[in-house]
Amino acid sequence: MGYVKAGSVTSLAAGLLFGFMAGFGAYQTSGNPRKVWVSLGTSGTLAVVMAVRFFSSWKFMPAGLVALTSVLMLxxxxxxxxxxxxxP
Structure with a gap:
C-alpha cells in the first residue's frame, strides 16, 4: 500500500520480502510443526519494527495493526x- 500511495519502492521491497518469509515459514511449519524459527523470526522482526513506527507516529494504520497481529502471531x-x- 505504501508503494501505491507514495511510490515507495522500499515499502514494496519490504512487503514482498516479509510476505515471502511469512509464506515460507508457514510452508515449513505445515510440513513439520517443529520448524517454527522462520515464522518466529519474521513475526518478531515485524512486531518490533512496526511497534517502533506506531509509537513514533501514533497512527494505527498500518503500523499499529501489523504490530498487533505480529504480537498475536508470536x-x-x-x-x-x-x-x-x-x-525423549
Whole structure:
C-alpha cells in the first residue's frame, strides 16, 4: 500500500520480502510443526519494527495493526512451542 500511495519502492521491497518469509515459514511449519524459527523470526522482526513506527507516529494504520497481529502471531507460536509434546 505504501508503494501505491507514495511510490515507495522500499515499502514494496519490504512487503514482498516479509510476505515471502511469512509464506515460507508457514510452508515449513505445515510440513513439520517443529520448524517454527522462520515464522518466529519474521513475526518478531515485524512486531518490533512496526511497534517502533506506531509509537513514533501514533497512527494505527498500518503500523499499529501489523504490530498487533505480529504480537498475536508470536504468542500463538510460543504457546504452540510450550504445549507440544517433547521427544525423549
Amino acid at each position: 504468542g500463538k507460536i510460543v504457546f504452540g512451542m510450550l504445549n507440544r509434546p517433547h521427544e
